[in-house]
Amino acid sequence: MRANKLARVVIPVFSLLFVSSGYGAESAVVAAPAQQVMAAAEHAGHGDHAGAGGMSGMGGAGKSTAWTAFPTLKIRMGGESRERRVATVVPQGIVASSIDAYSNNPEDAMGHRQLPLEMAGARLDKPESGGFHWLAAREEQDAEVRIASTVQFFSDRGGKNPTAMFMQQKHELEIIPQPYPREHSRYRANEDWKFLVRFNSKPLANRKVLMETMNGTKAELASDAQGVVHVRLPDDFKAEEPKKTAGSHDHGRRSSDFVLATEYAEGGKHYLTAFNASYGPDAFYQRNLAMGLGFTLLGMIGAMPLLRQRRDAKQATGAKPAMAGNANNEDA
Amino acid sequence: MLKTIFPTLTRFRFAIQILMLFVTVYGGALLGTYTVDRISQALPSLACAFDKQTGDHCILIVTQHQLHHRIGEALIKAQEITYKVFIPTLISVGVFFSFFFFLNKAFCGWVCPMGTVQEVLYRIGRRLGRPLQRFGPDNVGMVRPVKWLMLLVLVLGLPLLAGMGVADNEFGDPYCQVCPSRIATTLLTADAEQIALRTSTGVNFFLGALGNALFGFVIIAALAVRLPFCRICPLLSWNALFQRISPMQLVKKQHDKCAKCGVCEKACPMDIHEIGREHGKKAFHEDCTLCGRCVEYCPDDDVIQIRFFGIPLFKSSRDYYKQRVKLETPEGLPKNRVIWLKQAKENRNG
Numbered sequence: 001m002r003a004n005k006l007a008r009v010v011i012p013v014f015s016l017l018f019v020s021s022g023y024g025a026e027s028a029v030v031a032a033p034a035q036q037v038m039a040a041a042e043h044a045g046h047g048d049h050a051g052a053g054g055m056s057g058m059g060g061a062g063k064s065t066a067w068t069a070f071p072t073l074k075i076r077m078g079g080e081s082r083e084r085r086v087a088t089v090v091p092q093g094i095v096a097s098s099i100d101a102y103s104n105n106p107e108d109a110m111g112h113r114q115l116p117l118e119m120a121g122a123r124l125d126k127p128e129s130g131g132f133h134w135l136a137a138r139e140e141q142d143a144e145v146r147i148a149s150t151v152q153f154f155s156d157r158g159g160k161n162p163t164a165m166f167m168q169q170k171h172e173l174e175i176i177p178q179p180y181p182r183e184h185s186r187y188r189a190n191e192d193w194k195f196l197v198r199f200n201s202k203p204l205a206n207r208k209v210l211m212e213t214m215n216g217t218k219a220e221l222a223s224d225a226q227g228v229v230h231v232r233l234p235d236d237f238k239a240e241e242p243k244k245t246a247g248s249h250d251h252g253r254r255s256s257d258f259v260l261a262t263e264y265a266e267g268g269k270h271y272l273t274a275f276n277a278s279y280g281p282d283a284f285y286q287r288n289l290a291m292g293l294g295f296t297l298l299g300m301i302g303a304m305p306l307l308r309q310r311r312d313a314k315q316a317t318g319a320k321p322a323m324a325g326n327a328n329n330e331d332a
Numbered sequence: 333m334l335k336t337i338f339p340t341l342t343r344f345r346f347a348i349q350i351l352m353l354f355v356t357v358y359g360g361a362l363l364g365t366y367t368v369d370r371i372s373q374a375l376p377s378l379a380c381a382f383d384k385q386t387g388d389h390c391i392l393i394v395t396q397h398q399l400h401h402r403i404g405e406a407l408i409k410a411q412e413i414t415y416k417v418f419i420p421t422l423i424s425v426g427v428f429f430s431f432f433f434f435l436n437k438a439f440c441g442w443v444c445p446m447g448t449v450q451e452v453l454y455r456i457g458r459r460l461g462r463p464l465q466r467f468g469p470d471n472v473g474m475v476r477p478v479k480w481l482m483l484l485v486l487v488l489g490l491p492l493l494a495g496m497g498v499a500d501n502e503f504g505d506p507y508c509q510v511c512p513s514r515i516a517t518t519l520l521t522a523d524a525e526q527i528a529l530r531t532s533t534g535v536n537f538f539l540g541a542l543g544n545a546l547f548g549f550v551i552i553a554a555l556a557v558r559l560p561f562c563r564i565c566p567l568l569s570w571n572a573l574f575q576r577i578s579p580m581q582l583v584k585k586q587h588d589k590c591a592k593c594g595v596c597e598k599a600c601p602m603d604i605h606e607i608g609r610e611h612g613k614k615a616f617h618e619d620c621t622l623c624g625r626c627v628e629y630c631p632d633d634d635v636i637q638i639r640f641f642g643i644p645l646f647k648s649s650r651d652y653y654k655q656r657v658k659l660e661t662p663e664g665l666p667k668n669r670v671i672w673l674k675q676a677k678e679n680r681n682g
Binding site (some may be wrong): 131160161162163179182183184185283284286287288289291292293295296297298299300301302303304306307308309 | 360364365366367368369370373381382384389393457462463465515524525527528529530531532536540541544545546547548549550551552553555556557
């Protein structure tokens with residue numbers, strides 16, 4: 001009798017788990033979008049925990065990247081000896097002599113630095129304060145101004161709120177994240193994020209903004225009346241297992257890069273600015289909700305006997321349930 | 333005025349718990365996205381870093397990451413152990429301690445969101461007329477070592493081994509993968525990501541399945557067992573390491589009646605029987621969360637006290653006790669109030 005009851009509970013649970021595992025495999029295939037044919041250069045890595053980090057990989061200073069014609073800044077964590085508090089910044093698709101680095105403590109002596117560009121790139125040492133750094137490269141030739149920008153996050157405790165640093169004017173034409181992902185968070189596919197487009201600190205309404213990703217997606221967006229552009233990051237990752245090794249420290253995370261760019265002309269000059277960052281797959285990539293619920297249910301069933309009144313306790317106290325709370329302790 | 337709003341210490345503590353639940357679960361949304369980067373990232377409670385709205389991070393995720401990424405890596409490369417390696421870990425412990433120093437284990441009893449969730453479930457369990465399952469003096473010792481095992485294996489051992497490349501990389505934060513607070517706090521922000529099982533590798537699947545099953549077990553068990561997860565929480569053992577050096581202490585004087593009374597033992601949600609049978613340091617057990625229920629339910633004046641730098645913040649009194657038991661039994665059963673299922677059952681039985 002008891003075995004029958006047990007079977008009635010266990011069989012549906014395992015059936016659910018079995019079905020859900022099939023569902024997971026199917027959903028992984030469905031998640032693969034059509035434009036993934038173009039995906040070529042995905043890479044793993046997550047900077048300094050942050051996801052909030054920049055882009056990994058290296059290239060020569062000033063060379064244009066294969067996936068976009070817009071200027072970008074690529075970031076590799078660590079210098080030549082892979083130190084944790086150092087990043088190397090490499091401009092791509094832009095010719096600049098230095099990188100402007102702003103920390104989230106503008107009053108600090110290291111609040112704004114110009115990092116000289118060397119063969120391997122510009123070396124960004126983490127200053128004593130400030131986890132978030134705004135990095136920008138600027139190129140001006142005749143009436144053409146090109147700006148590349150990104151954000152680098154170093155894990156830091158007690159750092160100042162970076163909003164003021166993000167909002168201070170750093171160049172003429174800017175695309176500013178509103179907000180940028182904080183520590184233990186990152187841009188991910190199928191998520192909506194906001195960016196402010198502005199010129200000389202004034203929001204630019206109805207401005208065309210182009211988005212390109214390393215996985216091949218291209219999209220045309222526009223800022224609203226407040227100069228804010230709403231970006232939904234595309235789910236354009238290839239469905240494949242990430243390569244992982246013990247001690248690789250990358251948590252097996254996949255990531256790719258995206259860039260937002262816009263143009264504006266004023267005072268006889270033409271400005272082009274681009275903001276780039278990395279993004280990861282959808283939050284439910286390689287996750288299975290049905291199986292998660294199944295195992296949660298299993299745990300719940302395991303705890304069910306605790307909710308039953310003990311018969312022996314009932315008999316011992318007569319008809320009174322074994323609820324210890326019934327004791328009247330007023331006269332203790 | 334305050335006495336009208338908070339007639340009992342439990343009511344006051346519950347208000348603080350609800351306030352801290354909002355800070356630890358939704359604090360980022362209420363106080364700004366980057367609040368979590370500014371407060372401490374080393375809170376002595378299970379404020380989950382996987383919760384995108386949290387106002388601060390739990391010390392345990394920071395510890396696991398530092399062991400994984402810094403200490404383990406440095407040890408295996410036999411590099412010089414510089415300030416760049418150990419100092420960040422010491423800073424984390426130092427920041428944690430600056431919080432912990434003043435409130436001691438009250439972080440467990442007053443701040444931790446997982447503790448609040450379990451207490452709310454237990455209250456629901458009382459209303460549903462569910463039985464109270466307790467650990468007696470003879471079997472409570474079986475569960476107590478588990479929290480130390482959790483700390484040594486899941487928080488310290490495996491992340492260090494993963495950092496050294498001995499264990500698989502997925503063991504970088506194994507405690508977080510099984511912590512029920514990760515699922516509970518993210519569900520409270522309407523985020524189903526963490527309850528969805530990770531299927532990328534066998535280790536991820538195993539840890540995720542274990543975590544989900546533990547979460548399911550805890551939320552049902554909490555209807556009948558007081559604070560079921562707290563008893564094995566590694567933060568309870570982590571906080572116990574520093575328990576004796578905080579100025580916030582639970583103090584119990586020796587009293588003749590204690591041997592036959594035992595009401596404080598019934599009131600203790602952690603089944604610390606030592607509170608009724610011992611006095612002095614032994615009465616302030618490592619599992620104590622400074623919830624203050626034993627003080628509330630001690631029927632004798634000044635026998636149990638919560639002291640800060642030696643000054644009593646709250647002490648037992650017979651008058652308070654008499655008022656307290658009129659509202660609720662030591663085990664937490666509300667008096668003269670509706671017990672939903674019990675009443676329904678009685679109605680059915682005529």
